[in-house]
Amino acid sequence: MTKIVYIEHSGKSHSIDVQNGLSVMEGAIQNNIPGIDADCGGSMACATCHVYVKEEWFNKLQKKDDGEEDMLDMAFEPSKFSRLSCQLIVTDELDGLEVQLPSKQA
Amino acid sequence: MIKTDALIIGAGPTGLFTAHQLKLIGLNCEVVDNLDKIGGQCIELYPDKPIYDIPAIPECTGEELTNNLLDQLKPFNIKFHLNERVEEVKKNNDKWDVKTNKGTLFSTPNIIIAAGVGSFEPRKFAPKDCEKFEDKSIFYSIKDKNIFKSKIISIFGGGDSALDWAVELSKNSKINLIHRREEFRAAKSTLDQMKKLVKEGKINLFTKYQLKSVKGDEKLEGIDIEHDNKDIKSLKTDFVLGFFGLIMKLGPIADWGLSLDKKTVTVDTEKFETNQKGIYAVGDICNYPGKLKLILSGFHEGALAARACFKLARPNEKYRFEFTTSSKTIKDRLGVKSD
Numbered sequence: 001m002t003k004i005v006y007i008e009h010s011g012k013s014h015s016i017d018v019q020n021g022l023s024v025m026e027g028a029i030q031n032n033i034p035g036i037d038a039d040c041g042g043s044m045a046c047a048t049c050h051v052y053v054k055e056e057w058f059n060k061l062q063k064k065d066d067g068e069e070d071m072l073d074m075a076f077e078p079s080k081f082s083r084l085s086c087q088l089i090v091t092d093e094l095d096g097l098e099v100q101l102p103s104k105q106a
Numbered sequence: 107m108i109k110t111d112a113l114i115i116g117a118g119p120t121g122l123f124t125a126h127q128l129k130l131i132g133l134n135c136e137v138v139d140n141l142d143k144i145g146g147q148c149i150e151l152y153p154d155k156p157i158y159d160i161p162a163i164p165e166c167t168g169e170e171l172t173n174n175l176l177d178q179l180k181p182f183n184i185k186f187h188l189n190e191r192v193e194e195v196k197k198n199n200d201k202w203d204v205k206t207n208k209g210t211l212f213s214t215p216n217i218i219i220a221a222g223v224g225s226f227e228p229r230k231f232a233p234k235d236c237e238k239f240e241d242k243s244i245f246y247s248i249k250d251k252n253i254f255k256s257k258i259i260s261i262f263g264g265g266d267s268a269l270d271w272a273v274e275l276s277k278n279s280k281i282n283l284i285h286r287r288e289e290f291r292a293a294k295s296t297l298d299q300m301k302k303l304v305k306e307g308k309i310n311l312f313t314k315y316q317l318k319s320v321k322g323d324e325k326l327e328g329i330d331i332e333h334d335n336k337d338i339k340s341l342k343t344d345f346v347l348g349f350f351g352l353i354m355k356l357g358p359i360a361d362w363g364l365s366l367d368k369k370t371v372t373v374d375t376e377k378f379e380t381n382q383k384g385i386y387a388v389g390d391i392c393n394y395p396g397k398l399k400l401i402l403s404g405f406h407e408g409a410l411a412a413r414a415c416f417k418l419a420r421p422n423e424k425y426r427f428e429f430t431t432s433s434k435t436i437k438d439r440l441g442v443k444s445d
Binding site: 041046074 | 147351369
């Protein structure tokens with residue numbers, strides 16, 4: 001189990017233990033965190049699991065592949081710290097990862 | 107008023123196979139879909155992506171799957187109402203009255219919702235003020251390009267639609283092309299054309315910028331765009347076009363008195379019926395204990411919902427289970443010779 005911190009747009013924070021191997025998106029869905037829709041179910045086809053990764057964490061993550069960057073063009077208010085949470089796989093290294101949720105997904 | 111035994115909402119793989127099942131057991135049906143083409147998510151989201159878990163098909167793309175399902179429907183004459191969204195569903199004695207956004211009316215004892223995650227709609231700009239200019243000076247698709255002649259147009263997006271329109275409209279208009287990063291995901295030939303037009307001064311390119319705000323009371327006067335580094339630029343513009351692809355919205359389905367769980371419709375696992383008699387939900391949009399969002403599950407759910415439809419469409423007949431391999435009736439319906 002790895003601790004992932006989901007911060008809603010309102011500032012409300014949820015610290016969740018997520019099983020390694022799941023995606024940050026799945027961790028949110030299984031724990032009913034509001035603000036992540038994940039319409040396509042994790043196939044990198046919809047950009048509705050968009051999160052902002054805290055700057056200090058951003059560079060520690062696995063790099064985005066092209067498909068993810070393309071999908072982020074569609075996301076609601078993307079920033080340079082945007083990621084699709086379905087592409088972030090939880091490992092021990094991510095313990096304490098903080099992701100902020102956008103005001104809405106679409 | 108169109109009378110049909112069953113109305114299917116959604117022309118994705120589940121809706122298509124459900125239509126097949128209905129026709130096999132001798133019921134007629136019509137299909138409504140908000141998209142301009144058949145195939146649902148398979149066509150809109152991943153036409154080129156291979157799928158590996160369709161039974162007996164080791165590998166096929168979303169587009170191939172759609173084409174195969176359409177091939178399978180060939181023996182039957184099924185009417186598709188594309189570009190139409192079902193808006194209203196009302197009980198009328200033992201039938202449902204259904205109305206689309208284009209005013210098409212149906213009367214049917216059975217409605218099968220196979221709507222995936224809802225209907226596809228364009229993704230819109232974030233600033234709230236954009237709404238008041240929508241369909242006047244802010245557009246997410248183009249119906250009549252003549253209104254843009256000799257005007258200043260700001261186009262947002264980095265895909266094929268944004269670039270195609272930037273290139274096309276630059277012939278008669280002044281174009282600002284704005285995109286959130288430096289890379290574009292469009293066809294190389296369009297990208298080259300766009301770069302050439304930028305060099306020639308026919309397109310003003312702003313990368314790493316996004317829409318910050320729109321200005322004007324009655325009429326759109328200009329926009330502010332913001333750079334990644336928070337720099338703000340003001341642009342004069344007559345029209346704004348946004349091309350950010352499509353998003354799925356549950357839409358009017360939420361208003362039909364169905365029991366919902368988040369964005370899905372709760373059903374039983376015998377008929378895949380909702381809490382409303384004669385309304386079924388199949389495929390990604392339904393939920394029940396153990397639900398898997400797989401295409402194959404949608405096929406199973408559609409087959410059972412189709413049998414349930416029989417009871418309401420033919421109350422005085424008894425449904426008899428038959429195999430396609432041996433039933434003469436089914437072979438007649440398929441137009442194939444019996445042995």
